[in-house]
Amino acid sequence: MGLTLTWLSVIILIPLAGLFLKSTELSPDQFWAILSSRRTLNALRISFGLAFAAACVNLVMGSIIVWALVRYRFPGRRLFDAIVDVPFALPTAVAGVALTTLFAEKGWLGAPLAALGIKVAFTPLGIFVAMIFIGIPFVVRTVQPVLQDLDPEIEEAAGSLGASRWQTIIRVILPSFAPALLTGLALAFARAVGEYGSVIFIAGNLPNVSEIAPLLIVIRLSEFRYADATAIAVVMLLVSFVIIFAVNRLQRWAQHREGER
Amino acid sequence: MTIEVKNLVKKFGNFAALDGVDLKVDSGELLALLGPSGSGKTTLLRIVAGLDWPDAGEVVINGEDALAQGARERHVGFVFQHYALFRHMSVFENVAFGLRVQPRAIRKDQVAIRARVKELLDLVQLDWLADRYPSQLSGGQRQRIALARALAIEPRILLLDEPFGALDAKVRKELRKWLRSLHHEINVTSIFVTHDQEEALEVANRVVVMDKGRIEQIGSPDDVYETPASAFVHGFIGESIELPVQVEGGVVRLGDRPLRLAAEGLAPGASRLFVRRHDMLIGPPGSGAFEGAVQHVRNFGPVQRAEVALSGGQTIEIDAPRDRELRAGDTIGLEPRRYRIFAG
Numbered sequence: 001m002g003l004t005l006t007w008l009s010v011i012i013l014i015p016l017a018g019l020f021l022k023s024t025e026l027s028p029d030q031f032w033a034i035l036s037s038r039r040t041l042n043a044l045r046i047s048f049g050l051a052f053a054a055a056c057v058n059l060v061m062g063s064i065i066v067w068a069l070v071r072y073r074f075p076g077r078r079l080f081d082a083i084v085d086v087p088f089a090l091p092t093a094v095a096g097v098a099l100t101t102l103f104a105e106k107g108w109l110g111a112p113l114a115a116l117g118i119k120v121a122f123t124p125l126g127i128f129v130a131m132i133f134i135g136i137p138f139v140v141r142t143v144q145p146v147l148q149d150l151d152p153e154i155e156e157a158a159g160s161l162g163a164s165r166w167q168t169i170i171r172v173i174l175p176s177f178a179p180a181l182l183t184g185l186a187l188a189f190a191r192a193v194g195e196y197g198s199v200i201f202i203a204g205n206l207p208n209v210s211e212i213a214p215l216l217i218v219i220r221l222s223e224f225r226y227a228d229a230t231a232i233a234v235v236m237l238l239v240s241f242v243i244i245f246a247v248n249r250l251q252r253w254a255q256h257r258e259g260e261r
Numbered sequence: 262m263t264i265e266v267k268n269l270v271k272k273f274g275n276f277a278a279l280d281g282v283d284l285k286v287d288s289g290e291l292l293a294l295l296g297p298s299g300s301g302k303t304t305l306l307r308i309v310a311g312l313d314w315p316d317a318g319e320v321v322i323n324g325e326d327a328l329a330q331g332a333r334e335r336h337v338g339f340v341f342q343h344y345a346l347f348r349h350m351s352v353f354e355n356v357a358f359g360l361r362v363q364p365r366a367i368r369k370d371q372v373a374i375r376a377r378v379k380e381l382l383d384l385v386q387l388d389w390l391a392d393r394y395p396s397q398l399s400g401g402q403r404q405r406i407a408l409a410r411a412l413a414i415e416p417r418i419l420l421l422d423e424p425f426g427a428l429d430a431k432v433r434k435e436l437r438k439w440l441r442s443l444h445h446e447i448n449v450t451s452i453f454v455t456h457d458q459e460e461a462l463e464v465a466n467r468v469v470v471m472d473k474g475r476i477e478q479i480g481s482p483d484d485v486y487e488t489p490a491s492a493f494v495h496g497f498i499g500e501s502i503e504l505p506v507q508v509e510g511g512v513v514r515l516g517d518r519p520l521r522l523a524a525e526g527l528a529p530g531a532s533r534l535f536v537r538r539h540d541m542l543i544g545p546p547g548s549g550a551f552e553g554a555v556q557h558v559r560n561f562g563p564v565q566r567a568e569v570a571l572s573g574g575q576t577i578e579i580d581a582p583r584d585r586e587l588r589a590g591d592t593i594g595l596e597p598r599r600y601r602i603f604a605g
Contacts, residue, residue: 153345156312159332160339161359162414171362175349 019237022230034231039207040216044235046124047213051192054131055139058188059181061132062139069140070147084141087134092197099130100202122204127212130198135188142184146177179254186247190240262323262417262450263288264309269318271304271474278304279315280474286418286452291444293465294454297497301474302454303422309452310339310420323417338416338449342423344403346395352406353391356381359414381409384443401432405439412447421453425460433457437464458498462486470494492603495535502541502577504534506602513602516573520550522597528604536597538580539564543587549596553577558587569595 023031034040068074069081087095103110103120113120120126150173158168174181196214204210213232220229264286271279279301286292294302307313309320311332320327327335346355356378360369369377382388385405395403404424411419424440425433441464444451455461461468462482470477470485470493478490489495496503507514508529513522515534522534546552553569556576560566564580567587571577579595581587 151343151345153341153343154347156332157339157341157345157410158347158358158362160310160312160335160337161362161410162333162336163358163362164333167362171358172347176347 016237019230019233022226023234026227026231030227031231034228035235039211040213040228040232042208043211043213043216044232046127046211047193047236048239050124050128050212051131051189051195054128054135054192055185055189057132058135058139059185062136062184062188063143063181065136066140066143066147070144084137086137088137092134092195093201095133096130096198096201099126099133099198103129103202121202122210124203124210126202126204127199127210130202131192131195134195134198135192138187138191139181139184142187143177143180146180150176179250182250183247186243186250190243193236193239263321264323264418264450264452265319265321266305266309267319267321269305269308269315269320271301271308271313271315277474279308279318282318282471282474282476284469284476284479286450288450289448290450291441291464291466292452293461293468294452294471295456295458295461295468295498296471297456299473300471302456302471305471306420306422306452306454309418310337311335312339336414336417338411338414338419340404340407340411340419340421340424342426344395344400344407344427346403346407346410348395350394351391352382352387352393352395352398353378355395355406356410356413358410363414377413381413384412384446385409399432400428401436404428404436408443412449416449419449419451421451423454423456425457426455433460440464462498470497472497489535489601492533492535492605495601495603500538500578500580502536502538502579504536504575504577506532506534508532508602508604515551515571515575518573522550522600522602524602527602530604532602532604534600534602536600538566538578540598540600541577541579541581542596542598543579543581543585544594544596546592546594548594551595553593553595555587555589555591555593557589569593 026034065080065084069077069084090098100121101107103113103126105111105114105119105121107121110121118125120129154172154176155168158172159165163171194214196212196218199212200215203212203215205215213236217229217232220226220232264284266282266284269279269282270277278299282301282305284305294305296302304313308315309322309327311327311330311334314328322335322337332339347358350358357374360374360377363369378391379388382391385408387402387405387409390398390402390406395406398406404427408421408424421440425436428436437460440453453464462485465482467479468482468485469479472493478485478494480488480490485494485498489498492503495501504515506520508524508527510529511524513520513524513527513532513534542549551571553571556568556570558565558567560583561580563583565583565587566578566580568576568578587593
């Protein structure tokens with residue numbers, strides 16, 4: 001107990017408290033001025049907006065991947081299952097370089113897309129792609145165990161009670177893993193908001209266009225504008241807290257509903 | 262509602278789960294499909310429900326070709342061994358599910374659904390659990406809710422797959438009686454699958470004994486117990502003594518010992534003799550068809566169970582009333598009161 005608290009304090013609480021303390025060096029007006037500057041607002045908008053969009057894409061695609069992995073037996077299934085973890089394991093810088101090479105104007109995917117007039121690398125679209133890449137395992141790995149536990153008899157029961165396939169999905173299957181889906185969404189979102197390594201390579205990092213909030217923090221730090229950096233950091237921290245709190249509530253709610261077994 | 266199954270065949274790979282099954286179920290019957298695991302009884306039930314499809318054969322429900330319909334159109338209530346309740350729904354919503362997913366044109370309004378669910382929960386005597394979730398119920402309660410849910414759609418037939426298989430012995434016995442009286446009350450044509458002979462004989466009007474994808478015997482509980490149609494049925498239902506015998510020239514032999522048993526009408530060759538354990542009458546040595554030495558005796562309430570080594574070398578177990586106490590070491594004569602000999 002004592003060890004846990006000490007460890008948690010040293011590792012997590014003290015640095016976070018330091019962050020808040022640092023930001024109190026700013027007067028509320030200064031704080032507000034930093035946050036409402038065009039560049040900061042744009043960076044936050046890009047980070048949160050794209051992260052949310054990427055998390056939503058991951059929610060849909062992740063669910064489809066999970067469904068295929070759990071419900072179908074096909075050659076190479078185990079391999080695909082392992083590949084899902086690659087974004088977890090890959091150093092983010094490596095991922096960034098790989099994605100940039102792939103989507104650069106002369107890259108394998110970049111070239112055909114450029115021919116269609118779609119530019120991915122060094123645009124916000126590139127950020128979006130990188131965020132999808134790093135977020136997908138979060139959705140897959142949170143939903144997978146729940147779907148594996150879902151008894152096929154449940155679907156048969158719904159069918160024999162007269163439910164159509166669609167009604168079965170909407171009323172029975174989705175609700176039974178809605179909490180897991182939302183948890184996966186929140187985790188993928190949180191990861192994408194904070195993602196730095198893989199994004200900065202592909203983003204182009206144009207202020208106001210493709211500059212993400214974590215990068216802006218780094219830039220401010222390198223300019224020795226620590227207060228500016230902490231102000232942005234505090235905002236991101238608060239949002240992370242809200243997300244984690246929401247995930248926790250979701251899990252509690254799901255557990256309560258399923259009862260203690 | 263009648264059910265008719267004709268020459269049903271279902272294979273899983275090389276394994277024939279159903280190997281030409283014919284069955285007719287009359288309206289209002291409570292029929293048991295009884296057999297060991299792998300006998301095809303659950304496969305048969307699932308095909309009737311529309312949850313599996315046969316490789317060949319016909320299923321006719323009330324004169325209509327059921328194989329032309331999916332599970333959804335068949336209007337069949339199905340109760341699963343492991344309940345298959347919707348965990349994220351309250352008991353009330355579970356029972357209401359079948360009513361809520363009905364096509365809009367015939368769907369009942371909220372008030373009518375509420376009334377119908379209440380009525381069903383009363384029927385299964387669990388109206389006080391309406392707001393609970395399945396995880397908060399005992400196994401027996403869950404199965405009764407599953408039954409109420411299946412009955413909500415007013416099914417034409419009710420199919421139960423090992424409905425009490427996951428419950429402990431005491432709850433099973435209670436629910437058996439309860440299912441019988443419920444069937445009496447609602448009188449829906451019902452088939453239930455079980456591997457428990459006691460359950461089948463106690464609950465059903467008619468019992469279908471299955472083995473290896475085939476029907477061995479169809480009859481009343483008395484029929485299948487008293488006059489088993491095959492060696493398998495005799496061995497599977499009730500506790501039997503089984504001895505390998507030879508039929509030759511009108512004589513039944515156990516090893517090289519002729520037995521004083523009638524052999525008329527029996528095909529010559531290797532056969533099996535079946536006697537119920539309690540149908541062996543005990544007498545003094547030399548008085549019956551068999552002779553043997555008592556090895557062990559255990560008492561079970563009104564009966565004593567004795568292990569007897571026959572003079573031919575085989576060991577059998579018999580159940581005898583306790584009016585004549587047996588002791589280990591006694592030599593006794595044994596006369597089968599009733600017996601059956603099957604070729605093969």
